[in-house]
Amino acid sequence: MTQERFIDLVRVEQEPLRRFLLALCNGNAALADDIAQDALIRAYVASGSFMGLSKFRTWLFRIAYNCYIDHLRKARPEEAPVEAAIAVPADDTSDASFRYQQLYQALEKLPEKEKAAIALFYFEDLSIKEIAGILNMPQGTVKYKLSMGRAHLKQYIQL
Amino acid sequence: MKEIDDFLRENKPVVKDDPAFLMETRRRMKDVDGIKEEVDRQRSRGRVTLIATLVTGLVLGVLVTALAFLYPVDTQSVGDGLWQALRAFLDTWKQYLVYPVAAIAVTLSLVLTLGGKKAAQL
Numbered sequence: 537m538t539q540e541r542f543i544d545l546v547r548v549e550q551e552p553l554r555r556f557l558l559a560l561c562n563g564n565a566a567l568a569d570d571i572a573q574d575a576l577i578r579a580y581v582a583s584g585s586f587m588g589l590s591k592f593r594t595w596l597f598r599i600a601y602n603c604y605i606d607h608l609r610k611a612r613p614e615e616a617p618v619e620a621a622i623a624v625p626a627d628d629t630s631d632a633s634f635r636y637q638q639l640y641q642a643l644e645k646l647p648e649k650e651k652a653a654i655a656l657f658y659f660e661d662l663s664i665k666e667i668a669g670i671l672n673m674p675q676g677t678v679k680y681k682l683s684m685g686r687a688h689l690k691q692y693i694q695l
Numbered sequence: 696m697k698e699i700d701d702f703l704r705e706n707k708p709v710v711k712d713d714p715a716f717l718m719e720t721r722r723r724m725k726d727v728d729g730i731k732e733e734v735d736r737q738r739s740r741g742r743v744t745l746i747a748t749l750v751t752g753l754v755l756g757v758l759v760t761a762l763a764f765l766y767p768v769d770t771q772s773v774g775d776g777l778w779q780a781l782r783a784f785l786d787t788w789k790q791y792l793v794y795p796v797a798a799i800a801v802t803l804s805l806v807l808t809l810g811g812k813k814a815a816q817l
Contacts, residue, residue, distance in 0.1 A: 689699050
C-alpha cells in the first residue's frame with residue numbers, strides 16, 4: 537500500500553479512531569491522540585500484510601485497541617488520569633459539559649473490555665460481528681460485555 | 696436501559712478537527728520510510744558483499760586447483776625444506792629467543808601478582 541493510499545484511508549478513519557481512543561482514555565485527548573499516532577504508524581508498517589479480508593476500519597481499530605492495551609501495561613500504577621485534560625467541546629453549554637464529565641467518569645470505572653465494547657457499539661455504530669473482530673472475542677461475549685457495561689453505566693450515571 | 700442507550704448515543708465524545716494530527720502522521724510516516732529505505736539499502740549491500748565473496752572464493756578455488764594440476768609439486772620435499780629452514784633460523788637466532796621469552800614471563804608474573812592483589816582487596 538502506497539503512502540498516499542494509506543493517508544487517504546486514514547483521512548476518512550482518523551476521526552472515528554480518535555473518538556474511540558478518546559472514550560478509552562476517559563476523555564484525555566492528548567493521550568488518545570498519542571496512542572492514535574502510534575497505532576497509525578504500526579498500521580503503516582504492517583500495511584503490507586493487510587490482505588483486505590476485513591474492513592480497513594476493523595483492522596485499524598484492532599491495532600489501535602492493542603496499542604491502548606500496550607499503553608495500559610506500560611503505564612505505571614501511580615500515573616493517575618489527568619482530570620483537567622478531559623476533552624469537552626469548548627462551545628458546549630455547561631449542561632453538555634456536565635454530561636461529558638459524567639460520561640467520562642462513568643467510563644473510567646468500567647472494565648476495559650466493557651468500555652471498548654460500549655465505545656464501539658454506541659459511539660462508532662459498529663456491528664457485534666465487527667466488535668468481536670476488533671476485541672478478538674466471540675460475538676456472545678461481546679453481547680455479554682455490552683449488557684454488563686450498560687448495567688454498570690446505569691449505576692454510575694444519574695439520568 | 697433505554698435511557699442509557701439514548702444517553703450514550705446523544706453524548707458521543709467529540710473530537711476536535713485537528714489538521715496538525717494528519718501532518719504529524721505524515722511526518723512520522725516519512726521517518727518510517729527513511730528507516731525502511733536504510734534497512735533495504737543495508738540488506739542489498741550485504742547481499743552484494745555475500746555474492747562477491749562467493750564469486751571470489753569460487754574463482755580463487757578454481758585457479759588454485761587449476762594451478763595445482765598444471766604445476767604439480769613434490770610436497771614431501773617442500774615440507775622437508777620448510778622444516779630445515781626453520782631449524783636453521785632457530786640455530787642462528789637462538790641466543791635472542793631468551794629475551795622475548797623472559798619478557799613474557801615477567802609480564803605474566805606481574806599481571807598475575809597485581810590481579811591477585813586486586814581480587815584480594817575486593
